[in-house]
Amino acid sequence: xxxxxxxxxxxxxxxxxxxxxxxxxxxxxxxxxxxxxxxxxxxxxxxxxxxxxxxxxxxxxxxxxxxxxxxxxxxxxxxxxxxxxxxxxxxxxxxxxxxxxxxxxxxxxxxxxxxxxxxxxxxxxxxxxxxxxxxxxxxxxxxxxxxxxxx
Amino acid sequence: xxxxxxxxxxxxxxxxxxxxxxxxxxxxxxxxxxxxxxxxxxxxxxxxxxxxxxxxxxxxxxxxxxxxxxxxxxxxxxxxxxxxxxxxxxxxxxxxxxxxxxxxxxxxxxxxxxxxxxxxxxxxxxxxxxxxxxxxxxxxxxxx
Amino acid sequence: xxxxxxxxxxxxxxxxxxxxxxxxxxxxxxxxxxxxxxxxxxxxxxxxxxxxxxxxxxxxxxxxxxxxxxxxxxxxxxxxxxxxxxxxxxxxxxxxxxxxxxxxxxxxxxxxxxxxxxxxxxxxxxxxxxxxxxxxxxxxxxxxxxxxxxxxxxxxxxxxxxxxxxxxxxxxxxxxxxxxxxxxxxxxxxxxxxxxxxxxxxxxxxxxxxxxxxxxxxxxxxxxxxxxxxxxxxxxxxxxxxxxxxxxxxxxxxxxxxxxxxxxxxxxxxxxxxxxxxxxxxxxxxxxxxxxxxxxxxxxxxxxxxxxxxxxxxxxxxxxxxxxxxxxxxxxxxxxxxxxxxxxxxxxxxxxxxxxxxxxx
Numbered sequence: 093x094x095x096x097x098x099x100x101x102x103x104x105x106x107x108x109x110x111x112x113x114x115x116x117x118x119x120x121x122x123x124x125x126x127x128x129x130x131x132x133x134x135x136x137x138x139x140x141x142x143x144x145x146x147x148x149x150x151x152x153x154x155x156x157x158x159x160x161x162x163x164x165x166x167x168x169x170x171x172x173x174x175x176x177x178x179x180x181x182x183x184x185x186x187x188x189x190x191x192x193x194x195x196x197x198x199x200x201x202x203x204x205x206x207x208x209x210x211x212x213x214x215x216x217x218x219x220x221x222x223x224x225x226x227x228x229x230x231x232x233x234x235x236x237x238x239x240x241x242x243x
Numbered sequence: 244x245x246x247x248x249x250x251x252x253x254x255x256x257x258x259x260x261x262x263x264x265x266x267x268x269x270x271x272x273x274x275x276x277x278x279x280x281x282x283x284x285x286x287x288x289x290x291x292x293x294x295x296x297x298x299x300x301x302x303x304x305x306x307x308x309x310x311x312x313x314x315x316x317x318x319x320x321x322x323x324x325x326x327x328x329x330x331x332x333x334x335x336x337x338x339x340x341x342x343x344x345x346x347x348x349x350x351x352x353x354x355x356x357x358x359x360x361x362x363x364x365x366x367x368x369x370x371x372x373x374x375x376x377x378x379x380x381x382x383x384x385x386x387x
Numbered sequence: 388x389x390x391x392x393x394x395x396x397x398x399x400x401x402x403x404x405x406x407x408x409x410x411x412x413x414x415x416x417x418x419x420x421x422x423x424x425x426x427x428x429x430x431x432x433x434x435x436x437x438x439x440x441x442x443x444x445x446x447x448x449x450x451x452x453x454x455x456x457x458x459x460x461x462x463x464x465x466x467x468x469x470x471x472x473x474x475x476x477x478x479x480x481x482x483x484x485x486x487x488x489x490x491x492x493x494x495x496x497x498x499x500x501x502x503x504x505x506x507x508x509x510x511x512x513x514x515x516x517x518x519x520x521x522x523x524x525x526x527x528x529x530x531x532x533x534x535x536x537x538x539x540x541x542x543x544x545x546x547x548x549x550x551x552x553x554x555x556x557x558x559x560x561x562x563x564x565x566x567x568x569x570x571x572x573x574x575x576x577x578x579x580x581x582x583x584x585x586x587x588x589x590x591x592x593x594x595x596x597x598x599x600x601x602x603x604x605x606x607x608x609x610x611x612x613x614x615x616x617x618x619x620x621x622x623x624x625x626x627x628x629x630x631x632x633x634x635x636x637x638x639x640x641x642x643x644x645x646x647x648x649x650x651x652x653x654x655x656x657x658x659x660x661x662x663x664x665x666x667x668x669x670x671x672x673x674x675x676x677x678x679x680x681x682x683x684x685x686x687x688x689x690x691x692x693x694x695x696x697x698x699x700x701x702x703x704x705x706x707x708x709x710x711x712x713x714x715x716x717x718x719x720x721x722x723x724x725x726x727x728x729x730x731x732x733x734x735x736x737x738x739x740x741x742x743x744x745x746x747x748x
Contacts, residue, residue, distance in 0.1 A: 235438060
């Protein structure tokens with residue numbers, strides 16, 4: 093995977109964004125982007141580079157924001173990192189570009205309460221239908237034993 | 244079934260040909276592939292009269308593995324209700340006994356006995372096929 | 388006028404070894420639509436692991452799936468070792484890889500038996516599972532466990548091979564290789580198997596790319612990706628892996644790919660044993676992991692397995708994300724089932740090699 097070439101490509105497509113590459117084990121490169129630029133960045137990767145394989149999308153609840161990591165792999169790892177505000181976690185879906193992202197986005201939607209705008213089938217994937225309560229991977233959510241310890 | 248000789252025959256048949264049904268209520272599949280292993284040439288439980296049935300309505304014993312996830316709860320209860328009496332439940336594996344490593348999870352009830360009356364607990368993670376056979380035979384010894 | 392009928396398959400069904408729900412809508416004998424419901428095996432592992440230490444999580448992640456348990460801990464340990472900056476001794480890497488390959492053999496033989504059972508070919512089920520016992524015996528000799536081995540520790544492996552074990556394992560490997568070759572011969576020449584699986588569940592390379600499918604399903608459609616050769620994790624950098632490829636893209640091609648992979652894995656096992664270097668098998672690992680993040684990949688029997696781990700300096704991980712390979716194949720089931728006859732639904736579902744415990748976590 094030619095990381096300098098990909099960085100050049102993304103910078104060309106997103107001239108206003110200040111892009112930097114962070115090297116992360118194991119053979120992974122992280123590039124941070126604002127959430128509004130993510131769809132355009134993925135489109136550029138698919139149309140103008142040889143990167144097409146999305147391994148998965150990770151979501152996590154960090155201080156102050158919900159971070160999404162789009163893990164790509166093409167001979168080496170490339171991850172696009174973006175952050176969403178906790179009280180307004182919405183981002184455009186990439187299922188129009190990569191249909192395989194459908195399940196990954198559904199999982200993040202139910203586990204972290206993120207809305208993927210334009211997703212064709214935004215139903216819960218793993219949680220039971222009668223799930224009440226906070227999304228399980230959010231900080232507010234406590235496991236039964238944690239709730240007991242807190243009391 | 245008033246005649247005592249008939250009752251003896253039925254009891255003999257019940258102990259000699261227990262038909263089992265297997266249900267995975269959310270386990271990792273380790274115990275389940277060992278349960279399937281019982282049918283294969285090395286363990287070959289059919290020689291003991293144990294037949295693995297696909298439908299609960301034909302089964303005597305329910306082999307239940309897994310820590311019982313919330314989605315599995317209703318199905319497990321329904322399967323148990325579909326089995327004709329007399330029926331018995333074996334909790335196969337540590338997860339079915341007590342929830343195992345997954346105890347405390349938000350989607351896990353923690354053990355089959357939270358839902359159904361368990362007759363024999365067969366621990367192990369995963370449970371060895373020999374232990375399962377031992378569990379079934381322990382149960383059969385108690386069958387009256 | 389034909390009417391549409393919806394047939395539920397699962398969560399309890401003789402076809403499915405794990406709870407999963409398909410709602411197949413048929414018109415006459417043809418499938419016109421299908422819907423999928425997951426979550427019956429969802430144990431909330433990603434949330435549960437945040438309450439356990441890195442060492443306790445070894446036992447948790449091993450039990451994400453019973454069939455591919457070792458590769459889960461391999462990917463996890465690799466990631467934590469990278470965060471700690473540990474270098475696993477070569478002997479440890481070789482043994483870790485040996486268990487990975489043995490697990491691949493046992494998983495593919497398991498799958499072959501399940502395919503046989505689902506298409507009514509009970510004989511293959513019995514033969515494959517009988518021969519699979521030899522692979523389980525070898526793993527038991529190495530680690531003490533048939534299915535879940537606890538072979539990996541952070542910093543290496545806890546198992547080792549002595550001289551007596553070495554000769555016993557090699558002779559069992561030879562025996563197993565002969566039997567698997569014979570099974571491959573049966574698969575290639577047995578017409579019923581070929582007739583039932585050819586042309587079913589076709590996926591084009593283009594669909595594989597769009598859905599980001601991995602593993603033998605992708606390789607059976609000609610997409611040449613195998614992380615053992617491409618990422619060279621564990622000891623794979625010192626081995627030459629012959630990647631099994633096919634181009635027909637149907638269940639028949641997937642059968643051939645998996646059978647050839649099983650034989651290749653046995654060859655790799657022998658190579659690993661014969662070339663086993665001297666030295667320690669592990670290094671000590673500290674309890675606390677410095678803050679950082681890592682993306683660790685491994686080639687599970689079903690394809691690319693990904694672990695993303697973030698540490699915050701404590702002895703418990705802040706976030707572990709697991710993406711298992713079967714999830715990528717499940718997205719394609721809807722397309723694979725369209726227009727298929729009801730009797731062939733079992734073939735399609737078997738061809739994917741379902742591992743729902745992996746998917747639901």
